[in-house]
Amino acid sequence: MIYFLTLKIDNKKTKVKLLILKDILDNKKDYLNKEIKLDGWVKNVRTSKNIGFIELNDGSDFKSIQIVFDNSLENYNNIKKITIGSSISIVGDLIKSLNDNQEFEIKAKSINIICKNNEDYPLQKKRHTLEYLRNIAHLRPRTNTFKAIFRIRSITSYAIHKFFNDSGFYYINTPIITTSDCEGAGEMFSVEKSKNNNKNFFGKETFLTVSGQLSAETLIYSLRNVYTFGPTFRAENSNTPRHAAEFWMIEPEMAFVDLRGCMNCAEKMLRSVVSYVLKNAKDELDFCNKFINNNIIERLENIIDSKFKIMEYTDAIEILKESKREFEYDVEWGIDLQTEHEKFLTNEFAKSPLFIVNYPKNIKAFYMRMNNDNKTVAAMDLLVPDVGEIIGGSQREERYEILLDKIKKDKLDEKDYWWYLDLRKYGSVIHSGFGMGLERLVMYLTGISNIRDVIPYPRTVNSANF
Numbered sequence: 001m002i003y004f005l006t007l008k009i010d011n012k013k014t015k016v017k018l019l020i021l022k023d024i025l026d027n028k029k030d031y032l033n034k035e036i037k038l039d040g041w042v043k044n045v046r047t048s049k050n051i052g053f054i055e056l057n058d059g060s061d062f063k064s065i066q067i068v069f070d071n072s073l074e075n076y077n078n079i080k081k082i083t084i085g086s087s088i089s090i091v092g093d094l095i096k097s098l099n100d101n102q103e104f105e106i107k108a109k110s111i112n113i114i115c116k117n118n119e120d121y122p123l124q125k126k127r128h129t130l131e132y133l134r135n136i137a138h139l140r141p142r143t144n145t146f147k148a149i150f151r152i153r154s155i156t157s158y159a160i161h162k163f164f165n166d167s168g169f170y171y172i173n174t175p176i177i178t179t180s181d182c183e184g185a186g187e188m189f190s191v192e193k194s195k196n197n198n199k200n201f202f203g204k205e206t207f208l209t210v211s212g213q214l215s216a217e218t219l220i221y222s223l224r225n226v227y228t229f230g231p232t233f234r235a236e237n238s239n240t241p242r243h244a245a246e247f248w249m250i251e252p253e254m255a256f257v258d259l260r261g262c263m264n265c266a267e268k269m270l271r272s273v274v275s276y277v278l279k280n281a282k283d284e285l286d287f288c289n290k291f292i293n294n295n296i297i298e299r300l301e302n303i304i305d306s307k308f309k310i311m312e313y314t315d316a317i318e319i320l321k322e323s324k325r326e327f328e329y330d331v332e333w334g335i336d337l338q339t340e341h342e343k344f345l346t347n348e349f350a351k352s353p354l355f356i357v358n359y360p361k362n363i364k365a366f367y368m369r370m371n372n373d374n375k376t377v378a379a380m381d382l383l384v385p386d387v388g389e390i391i392g393g394s395q396r397e398e399r400y401e402i403l404l405d406k407i408k409k410d411k412l413d414e415k416d417y418w419w420y421l422d423l424r425k426y427g428s429v430i431h432s433g434f435g436m437g438l439e440r441l442v443m444y445l446t447g448i449s450n451i452r453d454v455i456p457y458p459r460t461v462n463s464a465n466f
């Protein structure tokens with residue numbers, strides 16, 4: 001993106017290029033010894049009597065550039081007092097740096113202050129804790145940590161769309177306001193009245209969706225492979241570092257695909273996303289590796305060429321029992337795996353991403369396909385070190401009678417699911433899909449350990465600020 005702008009410098013009209021920093025950093029040789037104009041924010045400033053250095057960033061690149069200015073600037077004394085976070089506009093020449101710390105720098109010919117920061121700017125040079133920064137969620141994107149995280153989040157989202165698009169999936173959008181509880185767990189927020197008018201807007205009970213899966217399933221009968229990528233909401237009373245009340249989920253759904261095919265898709269997707277992010281978010285990952293978790297790059301590189309392990313739920317229970325660990329929650333066949341169990345299985349036992357398959361039917365949702373043993377369902381969860389579950393999926397029950405029976409047994413109202421049951425009457429086929437939490441994935445990619453720090457404005461139990 002290059003714009004030209006005519007400016008008056010030393011009373012002469014001069015045409016200068018208005019650039020974004022990314023262009024300059026990507027094409028340094030082309031811009032060398034040329035005059036450029038950059039707008040941005042002061043990341044740091046150092047001055048002495050006759051010379052000063054500003055680290056400038058304009059948001060287009062993770063890296064900043066050094067601006068050198070001296071007392072030939074008529075407003076030198078003002079610029080010397082510039083504070084971190086202020087917005088400025090500079091014109092200068094890109095030159096080879098005289099110093100070893102950087103290759104290039106800009107020798108300023110003019111610097112205009114757009115907005116000088118108040119002295120009480122909360123983000124001074126020192127490193128703040130993530131907890132403190134949560135209270136200033138409107139300012140925290142300006143720190144290097146959040147700049148890295150939110151850039152990785154964006155690059156990851158693109159990589160996910162790219163993978164599904166390249167693999168022949170159609171991107172679909174499913175309702176956010178819904179009448180049915182996809183997971184059957186009653187963890188839905190209700191949406192009823194308008195603020196102006198106390199009447200029930202839809203004439204019936206409606207909720208924010210907990211998952212787009214059931215609606216997505218209806219589209220595979222004409223588009224075969226589809227995926228959603230949208231916000232989901234859960235009124236779960238779990239105040240943990242990995243649960244949010246509002247999060248983003250990616251949900252592919254595939255016709256003629258069984259549980260094994262579904263796991264293959266999840267594995268391929270994750271590998272493709274990780275390799276895209278490793279390539280396209282290098283500076284950001286280097287930063288995370290240095291300041292957040294020194295293990296992440298190695299861990300991500302490792303998953304590119306290793307097959308993910310697969311373990312039966314029943315075997316996982318045996319392994320947990322044999323571990324002789326003192327878990328807070330007792331281990332026995334039939335329990336839902338807790339974070340501590342998942343952590344043991346991935347961090348210590350498998351030391352890699354791990355699929356757990358064939359869970360007891362009683363702890364999983366009604367739509368999962370019953371296995372021949374009548375005790376387990378064709379479910380899979382993908383667990384990764386540190387984060388635990390990032391993907392949950394299954395083969396779907398495609399047999400009408402068995403599905404209806406399960407809906408009744410789970411005490412769901414079959415009237416709410418008439419259209420879902422219809423799919424089992426008209427052209428029913430085996431099919432499967434999964435859901436991946438975007439925030440959980442970003443936690444895995446960045447090494448961040450609290451979900452509140454991978455979404456700009458987190459919503460959790462008792463907290464919906466900003």
Ligand code: 4AD
Pocket residue numbers: 182183210211212213234236242243244245247249251252389390391392393394433434435436437438439440451
């Ligand atoms: O395992 P879950 O509940 O599965 C479903 O919702 C299925 N309908 C998905 C499908 O088969 N289409 O959720 C899927 C993923 C989890 O593995 C986790 O990554 C994420 O969504 N997730 C959450 N992320 C943040 N906060 C929460 N409260 C989450 N609940 C689930």
Ligand code: MG
Pocket residue numbers: 381389391392
């Ligand atoms: Mg799950």
